[in-house]
Amino acid sequence: PDPEPPTSVKLGFESLPTSMTDGCVVPPGYIAHVLAPWGTPINDNALPWDKNGNNSSNDLLNSMGMHHDGMHFFPLEGSSTEGLLAVNHEYIDSTALHPNGPTLVNGKRPAEEVRKEINAHGVAIIHIRRSNGRWDIVQNSRYNRRFTSATAMKLAGPIGGTDWVKTPFSPNGTQVRGTNNNCGNGTTPWGTYITAEENWAACFVNTGNRPAHQQRVGVSAGPTGRYKWETAAQDPSEVLGEFARFNVTETGASATDDWRNEVNGFGYLVEIDPYDPSSIATKRTSMGRFAHEGCAYSKPEAGKPLAFYSGDDSRFEYVYRFVSDANWDPKDAQRTDRLAVGAKYLDKGTLYVARFNEDGSGEWLALTGTTPGKDGGTLSDKFKTLEEILINTRGAADFVGATPMDRPEWTATHPSNGDIYLTLTNNTSRNASTGTNAANPRLNNVNGHVIRWHDEPGSNKFKWDIFVFGSDSGADAETNRSGLTDLNQLASPDGLGFDSRGILWIQTDNGIDGGRKNNVARATNDQMLAVIPGALADSSGTGPAINANNQSDLRRFFVGPNEAEITGFSMTPDHTSLFLNIQHPVNWPAYDTHDATVASMDTVRPRSSTVVIQRTDGKPIAV
Numbered sequence: 001p002d003p004e005p006p007t008s009v010k011l012g013f014e015s016l017p018t019s020m021t022d023g024c025v026v027p028p029g030y031i032a033h034v035l036a037p038w039g040t041p042i043n044d045n046a047l048p049w050d051k052n053g054n055n056s057s058n059d060l061l062n063s064m065g066m067h068h069d070g071m072h073f074f075p076l077e078g079s080s081t082e083g084l085l086a087v088n089h090e091y092i093d094s095t096a097l098h099p100n101g102p103t104l105v106n107g108k109r110p111a112e113e114v115r116k117e118i119n120a121h122g123v124a125i126i127h128i129r130r131s132n133g134r135w136d137i138v139q140n141s142r143y144n145r146r147f148t149s150a151t152a153m154k155l156a157g158p159i160g161g162t163d164w165v166k167t168p169f170s171p172n173g174t175q176v177r178g179t180n181n182n183c184g185n186g187t188t189p190w191g192t193y194i195t196a197e198e199n200w201a202a203c204f205v206n207t208g209n210r211p212a213h214q215q216r217v218g219v220s221a222g223p224t225g226r227y228k229w230e231t232a233a234q235d236p237s238e239v240l241g242e243f244a245r246f247n248v249t250e251t252g253a254s255a256t257d258d259w260r261n262e263v264n265g266f267g268y269l270v271e272i273d274p275y276d277p278s279s280i281a282t283k284r285t286s287m288g289r290f291a292h293e294g295c296a297y298s299k300p301e302a303g304k305p306l307a308f309y310s311g312d313d314s315r316f317e318y319v320y321r322f323v324s325d326a327n328w329d330p331k332d333a334q335r336t337d338r339l340a341v342g343a344k345y346l347d348k349g350t351l352y353v354a355r356f357n358e359d360g361s362g363e364w365l366a367l368t369g370t371t372p373g374k375d376g377g378t379l380s381d382k383f384k385t386l387e388e389i390l391i392n393t394r395g396a397a398d399f400v401g402a403t404p405m406d407r408p409e410w411t412a413t414h415p416s417n418g419d420i421y422l423t424l425t426n427n428t429s430r431n432a433s434t435g436t437n438a439a440n441p442r443l444n445n446v447n448g449h450v451i452r453w454h455d456e457p458g459s460n461k462f463k464w465d466i467f468v469f470g471s472d473s474g475a476d477a478e479t480n481r482s483g484l485t486d487l488n489q490l491a492s493p494d495g496l497g498f499d500s501r502g503i504l505w506i507q508t509d510n511g512i513d514g515g516r517k518n519n520v521a522r523a524t525n526d527q528m529l530a531v532i533p534g535a536l537a538d539s540s541g542t543g544p545a546i547n548a549n550n551q552s553d554l555r556r557f558f559v560g561p562n563e564a565e566i567t568g569f570s571m572t573p574d575h576t577s578l579f580l581n582i583q584h585p586v587n588w589p590a591y592d593t594h595d596a597t598v599a600s601m602d603t604v605r606p607r608s609s610t611v612v613i614q615r616t617d618g619k620p621i622a623v
C-alpha cells in the first residue's frame, strides 16, 4: 500500500466567499503585492514601462514579458528571502502591448512590432529579494535574463541533429531560435527549470500541402499564422529569415531560404539552468512533441529510473510519461553542470501515453516501434523511425489507442506518497457521439475535474481515481458529484502544485475573458483553492475521492481580479511567501500602488503580473 501522507498539517484559514471585484482577495491577516508586471525592466538597457504602450522591442528584450504563466522560485543558498524566479510568458495581448493595438500596412506587419511581440514571449529569469517585507527585482543582477521566441537554443535528444530540423539558421540541425507559448512548467531534481511549449503550432503557417503531422498538431493552413509574424519577411532589417521562418510552406526556394523545417524545432519541453546565466536553453525532444502544458517528475528513488508526466492540452488529447534510461543517483542533485545532468536523464528514455481502463486500472503504452496498434500492426508499420514517432507524437498515440481526455493541463506529484495529480480543465465537445469513458465520465464537461494515479513500481501499470469534479454548488447530483458548496465550488481547474507539506493548490482558468460560460464563472472570478489530499482509493477509480475524504477541507484561499486567469505556483522553502500569476486581467493592477487587492478607479492598461502573498505576522502560509 502507498504510504499515508502526513496528517499533522491542517489548513488554518477560513474558506473565502466568491468574489467579482476587480482586485485580488486573500484571507484576513494576509497581504498580496504586485511583483514584476509585464514591461518591468530587469536591467538598465530597458526604459521604464510606458503606460501609453510606447516601449520598444529592445525594452521588451530587457524587461518582463507578457502573460505570466508557469513559474518557480529557486532559492539562492536555500534562502527564503532571496532567489531566482523563473516566469513563463505564454502569449500576448497585442492591444495592450502596442499604443493602439497591432497594425498591418499593405498586408504586412511592421518589423519593429513583430520583434516587440516576439520579445514579449518566452521566459524571464529574475533575481528577487525581500527587504522590509516587500519582494523586488534586483536590477542588473547577473542572473537576470530573458529567453524570447528568438533566443538561440539547443535541440537535444533524438530529433537534434537530424534532417527534420536542418534550417538555414542551423544547417546541422542542432539549434533553433526561440521558445514559444510557454504555458505550464516543471522542475527537475537537479535544480533546473522546465518550460512547456503549448500553443506554438498556429504561430506557423503552411499554405501548401501540410504533412499529416502538421495537420494533427494544428499548424495554420493560412492564409496567415496567428500573429501574422511571417508577413514581416523581407523587411530590409530582417536577419536570416527571422520573420520568414514562421511560414513553413515548401516553396522550392533555394536551400538558404527554405524554412520548411523551422516548425519541427518547436513543441517541446525546454530545460533552463537558472543558476548559470551563460547556459543555453535546451529542448529535450525525447519527451515528445505536442501542446505540452507542464511537466511534473515522479518522487525520485535512488537506483530507479525517473518519470516525468506531461499533459497535452487540447480536447480529446492525451497524457504522457517519459521514463529515463538512467537510474537516479542522488549525488546528481548536487552537481553544478546541471544541463549535463539533464542530458543524462532527459535525452535517453522511453515516452509512453496513458490508457485509463474502466475498472480504475491503467496502462502506459510505449511509443516505440514494437507496440501494437489498437487496430492491429505495430507502430513500426506506420512510423519508420523513433524521430518520426516523436515528431508526430499525437499520431503515434492515436495509433496505440490512448484514452482521449478532457484537456490535460498541469500535473503535480504528492511529496510523500508520490501520487500524480492532473487537471482536466473542461471539454464542451464531449457529447453523445464522442462518448464518455470512466476517466472522463461527464458529457458536456463545462466544469472539468482532477484525476490522480499511482504507478505500480517497475511496471507500466497504474491505478487511478478521480479526486474532485468541478461544479457549481447549485448543480444536480449528476454534475456536482463531489458535493461542492458556495465556499469551494470551482470550474476549469488548470494550474496545480503541491507544496512540500502535502498541501495541494488548485488554480482555475475559466477563460472568462471570452465570456462567463459556466455557473461558477458567473458566480466568481478565477481562484486558487487549497486541500490536503488523502491516499488514493484502493477500489474503483470512478468515484470522487474528495467526497469520501472530507470535501470541506477544500478551501478557497484566493480570488483574482476580473477576467483574469490564476496560474503559476511556487513558495519559498519556509512557506512564508507564495508566488502566483495573474494572467490577462482587463483593468488591473491599479496605478501607483503595489497592493494587489486594490481595484482601480481609473481605466488602466492591464498588466499580467506575479503576485506575492504573505501573512502580516510573517508566519507560514495556509496552516
Ligand code: FEO
Residues within 6 Å of the ligand: 090, 183, 184, 198, 293, 313, 409, 494
Ligand atoms: Fe496555456 Fe493549457 O493553458
Ligand code: CA
Residues within 6 Å of the ligand: 069, 090, 183, 565, 567, 583
Ligand atoms: Ca494560460
Ligand code: CA
Residues within 6 Å of the ligand: 183, 184, 293, 409, 494, 495, 509, 567
Ligand atoms: Ca494552463
Ligand code: CA
Residues within 6 Å of the ligand: 409, 425, 494, 509
Ligand atoms: Ca487553461
